[in-house]
Amino acid sequence: MDQVMKVVLTDQAAAAVWGKADLSFAGDGALIHRSEDMPLRSVQKAARKLRNQGVSNVQLEGPLWDVNSQWAFHQGFVTAKGGHTIAWTGDEAQLQELALRASCSNYARQLINETPENLSPVKLALAAAAWLQQLGGARINYRITEGEELLAQQWAGIYAVGRGSERAPALLELDYNPAGPDAPVAVALVGKGITFDSGGYSLKSSQGMLGMKADMGGAATVTAALGLAIQRGLNKRVKLYLCCAENLVSGHAYKLGDIITYKNGTTVEVVNTDAEGRLVLADGLQAATEAKAGLIIDAATLTGAAVMAVSSNYNAIFSPQKAVLQLAAEKAESVAEHVWPLPLDPWHKEMCPSAYADTANSRPVKGGGAGGASNAAAFLWRFVGKDIPWLHIDLAAAFEDDAGSLWAAGATTHGMLTIAEMLMD
Known part of the structure; x- marks a missing residue:
C-alpha cells in the first residue's frame, strides 16, 4: 500500500x-x-x-x-x-455508520458505473436480489418476471420499452419482511432500471447517449438505500420493485404512435421513445399500489428538465402531499444531501394530451417542452393509488458525465441516504 x-x-x-x-x-x-x-x-x-x-x-x-x-x-x-x-x-457508532454508508454506496456505484454490455436487465435484477438476500437472509423473498411473461401479467410498459433488445426486460419484485406474514407493507420502493438508453427511435446523439449506462441509477439507488436500512436494523416490511429494460432500436422495438394499455386501463400514446423511464415506472407504481403500501417512493434518472431546473447539485422531488415533501427535505438535510421540490398539480396530468389515448408519454418537442419534469411526474401520478402517500425523486444529482470540483466522473449515489433515512423513520 x-x-x-x-x-x-x-x-x-x-x-x-x-x-x-x-x-x-x-x-x-x-x-x-x-x-x-x-x-x-x-x-x-x-x-x-x-x-x-x-x-x-x-x-x-x-x-x-x-x-x-x-x-x-x-x-x-x-x-x-x-x-x-x-x-x-x-466513536464506534460513527465508525460503523460510515463503514455501512461506504459499503452500500460502493455497491450502487459499481452497478451504475458498470458497462451496459455487462449489465443486462435480468442481470441487474438478479444482482440486486442476491445482494439484498445476502443482507436480509430469510427475511427476503423475491421473484423476477421477464420477457413474454411480462406481457402475460400485464406489465405492458416494461415489456414495450424492452422488447427492442435481444436481452429480455424484467421486473424484480422483492419483499423484505421482518415483521411476520400478515404485516402491512410500510413502504414500497420503485426504481427505474434502464440498463442502457439509446433513446429508441427518438435516437439520442452520441454525446447524449454516452452516459446512458447510468439510466438504471434509480434502481441502484433504492436497492442500496434498502440495503443500508436493513443493516441498520430496519424492522418493518418493505417491498422493492425494479423496472429493468434496455431501450434499443431494432425491428422489434416500440415505435412512435404505438399505444400502450396498462393494467389499470390507462392508455398511453408513445410520442417520444426517449421518454421511456416513465413507461416502465408506471408498472412498478401499479405493483406498489397493489401491495397497499403505506408510502411509495420512486427514484429515477428521469428528465433532463430536472437537471436544468435544479442542476446536478440537487435531486428534484415531487409529491401531491406537502407532508411527504417536508419529510423528504428534513431527512435529506439530516444527512447533508440536497433536494428541492418542484411543482406538481392535478392540471399537470393534462399537459401531454393525445388524440388517440388517455395521455401521451410526453410532448413531441425537445426535452418534453416547458415544465417537462413536472409533466413527467404527473404522468407517474396516474399510476399511484388514490390517497397513497407518494414521493417521486428525479435523480438529477445521480451521475456526473465529467469530473468537476465536487465529484469524479461517474455515479455519485446522491439520494441513497435520503431514502434510507425515510425507511428508518
Missing part, C-alpha cells in the same frame, strides 16, 4: 491555500481549512483536490470530523476506478 496521508480538519484560516479548496500541507499531512459559509462543500472540494494530486490513502484525524463531514470527504475522494482507502475517525 502507498503511504497514508493524515488529513486534519480545521476552522483556522490557512496562511496559503491550495486553490479554492482551502487545502494546505504540513509535514506528512494535509489540513483542510473548512469554509464558514459552506463547510461540507469545502471539505468535498478539498478531497477532490487531494485525489487529483495522486493521494490514494488517507487517515482522517482530529476532533472536528463528524459523520457528515467525513462522508463529504468520501464523496469527493472516491473515483470510478477505485484504488483508494479512507481510515475514518470517531
Whole structure:
C-alpha cells in the first residue's frame, strides 16, 4: 500500500491555500481549512483536490470530523476506478455508520458505473436480489418476471420499452419482511432500471447517449438505500420493485404512435421513445399500489428538465402531499444531501394530451417542452393509488458525465441516504 496521508480538519484560516479548496500541507499531512459559509462543500472540494494530486490513502484525524463531514470527504475522494482507502475517525457508532454508508454506496456505484454490455436487465435484477438476500437472509423473498411473461401479467410498459433488445426486460419484485406474514407493507420502493438508453427511435446523439449506462441509477439507488436500512436494523416490511429494460432500436422495438394499455386501463400514446423511464415506472407504481403500501417512493434518472431546473447539485422531488415533501427535505438535510421540490398539480396530468389515448408519454418537442419534469411526474401520478402517500425523486444529482470540483466522473449515489433515512423513520 502507498503511504497514508493524515488529513486534519480545521476552522483556522490557512496562511496559503491550495486553490479554492482551502487545502494546505504540513509535514506528512494535509489540513483542510473548512469554509464558514459552506463547510461540507469545502471539505468535498478539498478531497477532490487531494485525489487529483495522486493521494490514494488517507487517515482522517482530529476532533472536528463528524459523520457528515467525513462522508463529504468520501464523496469527493472516491473515483470510478477505485484504488483508494479512507481510515475514518470517531466513536464506534460513527465508525460503523460510515463503514455501512461506504459499503452500500460502493455497491450502487459499481452497478451504475458498470458497462451496459455487462449489465443486462435480468442481470441487474438478479444482482440486486442476491445482494439484498445476502443482507436480509430469510427475511427476503423475491421473484423476477421477464420477457413474454411480462406481457402475460400485464406489465405492458416494461415489456414495450424492452422488447427492442435481444436481452429480455424484467421486473424484480422483492419483499423484505421482518415483521411476520400478515404485516402491512410500510413502504414500497420503485426504481427505474434502464440498463442502457439509446433513446429508441427518438435516437439520442452520441454525446447524449454516452452516459446512458447510468439510466438504471434509480434502481441502484433504492436497492442500496434498502440495503443500508436493513443493516441498520430496519424492522418493518418493505417491498422493492425494479423496472429493468434496455431501450434499443431494432425491428422489434416500440415505435412512435404505438399505444400502450396498462393494467389499470390507462392508455398511453408513445410520442417520444426517449421518454421511456416513465413507461416502465408506471408498472412498478401499479405493483406498489397493489401491495397497499403505506408510502411509495420512486427514484429515477428521469428528465433532463430536472437537471436544468435544479442542476446536478440537487435531486428534484415531487409529491401531491406537502407532508411527504417536508419529510423528504428534513431527512435529506439530516444527512447533508440536497433536494428541492418542484411543482406538481392535478392540471399537470393534462399537459401531454393525445388524440388517440388517455395521455401521451410526453410532448413531441425537445426535452418534453416547458415544465417537462413536472409533466413527467404527473404522468407517474396516474399510476399511484388514490390517497397513497407518494414521493417521486428525479435523480438529477445521480451521475456526473465529467469530473468537476465536487465529484469524479461517474455515479455519485446522491439520494441513497435520503431514502434510507425515510425507511428508518
